[in-house]
Amino acid sequence: MDYFLELFLGxxxxxxxxxxxxxxxxxxxxxxxxINFAHGEIYxxxxxxxxxxxxxxxxxxxxxxxxxVIATAAAIVYSSAYGYTVEKIAxxxxxxxxxxxxxxxxxxxxxxxxxxxxxxxxxxxxxFPRLIPEFAFMEPVSHIFSSAELxxxxxxxxxxxxxTLFIKFTNIGKAMRATAQDKxxxxxxxxxxxxxxxxxxxxxxxxxxxxxxxxxxxxxxxxFYIGFIAGIKAFTAAVLGGIGSIxxxxxxxLILGWTESFATGxxxxxxxxxxAFALLVLILIFRPxxxxxxxxxxxx
Amino acid sequence: xxEISNINAFYGNIQALHNVSINIKQGEIITLIGANGAGKxxxxxxxxxxxxxxxxxxxxxGEVISGKKPDKIVQMGxxxxxxxxxxxxYLTVMENLDLGAYLRKDKENVKKDLEHVFDLFPRLRxxxxxxxxxxxxxxxxxxxxxxxxxxxPKMLLLxxxxxxxxxxxxxxxxxxxxxxNQEDGTTIFLVEQNANLALKxxxxxxxxxxxxxxxxxxxxKLLVNExxxxxxxxx
Ligand SMILES: Nc1ncnc2c1ncn2[C@@H]1O[C@H](COP(=O)(O)OP(=O)(O)OP(=O)(O)O)[C@@H](O)[C@H]1O
Ligand SMILES: [Mg+2]
Numbered sequence: 001m002d003y004f005l006e007l008f009l010g011x012x013x014x015x016x017x018x019x020x021x022x023x024x025x026x027x028x029x030x031x032x033x034x035i036n037f038a039h040g041e042i043y044x045x046x047x048x049x050x051x052x053x054x055x056x057x058x059x060x061x062x063x064x065x066x067x068x069v070i071a072t073a074a075a076i077v078y079s080s081a082y083g084y085t086v087e088k089i090a091x092x093x094x095x096x097x098x099x100x101x102x103x104x105x106x107x108x109x110x111x112x113x114x115x116x117x118x119x120x121x122x123x124x125x126x127x128f129p130r131l132i133p134e135f136a137f138m139e140p141v142s143h144i145f146s147s148a149e150l151x152x153x154x155x156x157x158x159x160x161x162x163x164t165l166f167i168k169f170t171n172i173g174k175a176m177r178a179t180a181q182d183k184x185x186x187x188x189x190x191x192x193x194x195x196x197x198x199x200x201x202x203x204x205x206x207x208x209x210x211x212x213x214x215x216x217x218x219x220x221x222x223x224f225y226i227g228f229i230a231g232i233k234a235f236t237a238a239v240l241g242g243i244g245s246i247x248x249x250x251x252x253x254l255i256l257g258w259t260e261s262f263a264t265g266x267x268x269x270x271x272x273x274x275x276a277f278a279l280l281v282l283i284l285i286f287r288p289x290x291x292x293x294x295x296x297x298x299x300x
Numbered sequence: 301x302x303e304i305s306n307i308n309a310f311y312g313n314i315q316a317l318h319n320v321s322i323n324i325k326q327g328e329i330i331t332l333i334g335a336n337g338a339g340k341x342x343x344x345x346x347x348x349x350x351x352x353x354x355x356x357x358x359x360x361x362g363e364v365i366s367g368k369k370p371d372k373i374v375q376m377g378x379x380x381x382x383x384x385x386x387x388x389x390y391l392t393v394m395e396n397l398d399l400g401a402y403l404r405k406d407k408e409n410v411k412k413d414l415e416h417v418f419d420l421f422p423r424l425r426x427x428x429x430x431x432x433x434x435x436x437x438x439x440x441x442x443x444x445x446x447x448x449x450x451x452x453p454k455m456l457l458l459x460x461x462x463x464x465x466x467x468x469x470x471x472x473x474x475x476x477x478x479x480x481n482q483e484d485g486t487t488i489f490l491v492e493q494n495a496n497l498a499l500k501x502x503x504x505x506x507x508x509x510x511x512x513x514x515x516x517x518x519x520x521k522l523l524v525n526e527x528x529x530x531x532x533x534x535x
Contacts, residue, residue, distance in 0.1 A: 171402070178388050178399050185386035188348055189451070190374030190403040 006144035007265040008258070013149040013218070015257025016156035020211030021234035022241070022249040023163070024083075024204025030180040030244040031200045033099075034091060037106035039208060040231020041113035042083050044224065046075040046209025047216040048117060051128055058129060068131035068217070075209040082113075083205025084198055092194075110228075117224040125223045128216040152214045159207065160250060167246070172199055180244070236280050242293020251291055255279070301326040301487055302347070302455060307356030307366070309339075309346050316342040317353065318511045324455070329481050329488040331498040331519065333532055334508035340491040341383050343508070344457050347489075348380045349373045360455075375403050377454035381461065383491075385444040389433025393424055396432050396443055400450030410450065417446035420476050438469035445473070449480065455487040456480065462494045470494075474501055495532035499523045507532070 021043050028036045050071040057067045090109045094102040132148040167173035179186040179196045186193055215230070216222045233256065241252025256276055263275035283291065302324040309317040316339045324330045334340050345351040347358055349370040358366040365373050374380075379400075388396050397417065401410045418425040421442040427435065435443060441461055448456055458477065462470045478501055480486050492498035499505055499519040507515035507528060515522065522528050 174395065174399060175402065177391065181388045181390055182386050184350060185382065185388065187350060187370040188374070188380045188382060188386070189399050189447070190371040191399075192369070192371050 002144055003265065007261045009145045009149060009153075010265075011258035011261030012254065013152050013257070014261060015237075015254035016153050017211045017215045017230070017253075018234045018237045018256055019250045019253035020156055020159070020207045020214075021230055022237040022253045023246065024208050025235050025238040026241070026243055026246060026249040027176075027200050027204050029238070030246075031176065031197055032091070032095070034102050035106060035235070035243075036086075036091075036201075036204075037103075037231070038086050038090070038109035038113055039083075039204065040227035040229075040234070041110050041117075042079050042086075042205045042227070043208035043212040043230055044117065044222070044227030045082055045113065046079040046205075046212035047128070047222045047226065048121065049078040049209070050075040050213040050216065051126060051222060054129055054131065064129075064131045064133060067129075068213075071131070072210065072213045075213050076206045079205045079209035079212070080202045083201040083208075086113075087197060087201040092197075110231075114224055114228065121224060123223060123225075125221040128220055128222050130220060131217050148214075148218045152218060155210070155214065159210065163203070163207075163246070172196070176200060233276070236276065239290055240280055240283055242287075242290030244294070245290070245292045248290055248292035255291075301361060302489070303357075303359045304343070304347070305357045305359075307343075307346055307353040307358065309342055309351050309353040311342075316511050317346065319356070320508075320511070320513055322506055322513065324487060324489055326487055327481070327485060328504065329477070329490060329502045331490045331492055331502035331505045332508055333492055333495040333498055333505060333528075335493070335531075337510075338508040339511040340508055341459055342511075344380060344382075344459050344489070344491060347373075347457060348378065371403065374451060377452075378457065379448035379451040379453035379455075380457040381444045381448045381459060383459035383463065385437075385440045387432035387435065387440045387443055387447075389431065391432055393428045393430055393432060393435070393443055396447050397424075397428075397450050400447035401452075404450075404452065409452070413450055413452060417449050420449075420479070421446055438465050438473075441465060441469075441473060445476070449486075453486060455489065457489045457491075459491045460493060461490070462492065462497060470497065477501060495528065496523075499528075 021039065024039045025036060028034060053071040053074045054067050057070060086109050090105045091102050094105055132151050134142065135147045138147045138150060167176060175186065175191045175196050178191060179193055183193060234253065237253035237256045238249045240256060241248030241250070259275050259279050260272045264272045304320060304322040306319045306321055307317055308315065308319060320343060332340050332343060342351055346353050349368055353366060357364055360376055360378060365376065388399065397414060404410055423439055424442055424446060427439065432443060445461065461473055474497060477488060477490070481488050490498055490502060499522050502519040505517065505519045505522045506513050515528065517525065
C-alpha cells in the first residue's frame with residue numbers, strides 16, 4: 001500500500017510540473033492556434049536563471065528560503081521577457097502567413113535558444129542546489145512524500161486556482177476568453193488583441209519558469225536539454241487533455257504523470273515513455289480532440 | 301458624421317472596393333444595398349479598422365480613423381454588428397453583453413444600459429445565463445445588436461441583420477433598429493441584401509456593384525427607381 005501511495009504521489013508531483021508547462025502550450029494555442037515549440041526552452045531558461053541567481057545569493061550567504069523566493073521571482077521575470085520577445089520577433093510578423101510558417105519559426109526559435117544556452121553554459125549537467133528545506137512535520141511520511149514534493153504539488157494547486165480566478169473574473173482574463181473564441185469579434189468590441197497575446201505569452205512563460213525552478217530543485221541538476229524533454233511531455237499532456245482547454249491541460253498532465261509513475265514502479269523505468277505515448281495514441285484514436293477538447297467545429 | 305472618401309481596398313491582388321465614397325449625417329439611417337460579393341462587408345470592415353484600405357480616407361466626426369487600430373475606433377463611438385453575428389459561443393449572454401462595454405469606465409451607466417437592452421429584447425433577460433452558442437439565430441442577432449449597444453455608440457454599423465431569420469423576427473428587429481435611431485438618436489449604417497426592407501426604414505441609400513457605388517439617393521426614390529426595382533426588389 002505504501003508503495004502504491006508513493007507512486008501515486010510521485011505521479012502527482014510529475015503531473016503538477018507537466019501541468020505548469022502544459023498550460024503555456026494550451027493557452028497560447030487557444031489564443032493564436034500556434035504550437036509554441038520554444039516553450040520548453042523558456043522553462044529551461046527559467047531553471048538556468050534560478051541557478052545563476054541562487055549561486056550568487058548562496059555566496060552572499062542568504063538563507064535557503066530567501067534564495068528560493070528571489071531566484072524564482074528572477075526566473076519568472078527573465079523567462080517572461082523571453083516569452084514576450086519570442087512572440088514579438090518570431091510569431092507576430094507571421095500572424096497572417098500560412099500556418100506552416102509560424103510553426104517552422106517556432107522550431108527555429110527552440111533550436112536557437114537551446115544552442116544559445118549550450119554555448120553560454122556547457123552541455124554538462126550542472127548541480128542545482130536543494131533550496132526547499134525538509135519540514136519537520138513531513139518527517140513521518142517523508143519516505144513516500146518529500147517536502148520538496150509537497151511544495152511542488154501545493155504551489156501548483158494554488159497557481160491553478162489563481163489562474164482560474166484570473167481568467168474568469170478579471171477584464172484581461174475575459175478578453176483572453178473572448179479572443180480565443182472569436183478574434184475578429186474581440187477586435188470589434190475594442191479588445192487590444194496584440195496585448196492579450198502578449199499577456200498570454202507572459203503568463204505561460206511565468207508558469208513554465210516556476211515549473212523549471214521547482215523541478216530543478218527536486219531533481220538536483222539541469223542542462224540545456226531539459227526543456228526539450230519536458231516540453232515534449234507537457235505538449236503531450238496538453239494534447240491528451242484537449243489542446244486549447246485549460247482544465248484539459250491539467251487533467252492531461254496528471255494522467256500522464258500517473259501513467260509514467262505507475263509504469264516505472266510496476267513495470268520498468270525503461271517503459272515510462274512507451275506507456276505515456278501509447279496512452280496518447282489511444283486517447284487520440286477514441287477522442288481526436290483530446291479528453292476535454294472541443295471538436296473542430298468551433299470558431300466561426 | 302462619417303465621411304468615406306475614395307477608398308480602395310484589396311484582398312491580396314484582388315481589389316474589393318473601388319473609389320468608394322459614402323457620407324452619413326448625424327441621426328440618419330443610411331443603407332448600403334448590393335448583391336453577394338459586392339463589397340458591403342468590406343466597406344464596414346474598413347470603417348472598423350479590420351481591413352486597411354490602400355488609399356482614400358475615412359473620417360468620423362472630423363477625425364481621420366482610417367489607419368487607426370480597431371479599439372481606438374470603438375472608443376470613438378463606432379460599434380459594429382458583423383455579418384453572421386459573431387456571438388462568443390462559450391460565454392453566457394451576460395458575459396457577451398459585459399464584453400460589449402469592454403472599454404467603458406462608467407460602470408453605473410453600463411448597468412442602466414443593460415436594463416435598456418433587456419427592455420428592448422426581453423427574451424435576452426430570460427436567457428441571460430445561457431451560453432451564447434445555444435441561442436437561436438434570432439436570439440443571437442438580438443444579442444449581437446445588444447452587445448454593440450452596450451458600448452453606447454454614436455453610430456451603429458449593422459451587417460445584414462435579417463440574414464437567415466424568419467419574417468416575423470426580422471420585422472421585430474427592424475422595429476428595434478428604428479427605435480434605437482429615433483429614441484436614442486443613434487446614427488445607423490445598415491448593410492442589407494433585403495433591399496425592400498432596408499429602403500423602407502432608411503432615410504437614404506447607396507447601391508454597390510462589384511466594389512463600386514453606382515447609385516445614391518433618398519430611400520423613397522430608390523424604392524421606385526426602375527433599375528433598383530429590377531435588380532434588387534424583384535419587381
Ligand atoms: N478575407 C477575404 N479574402 C479574400 N477575398 C475576400 C475576403 N473577404 C471578401 N473577399 C472578396 O471581396 C469581395 C467583396 O466581399 P464582401 O464580403 O465585402 O461582399 P458583400 O457585399 O458583403 O457580400 P455578401 O452579401 O455575400 O455578404 C468578394 O469578391 C469576396 O470574395
Ligand atoms: Mg457581406
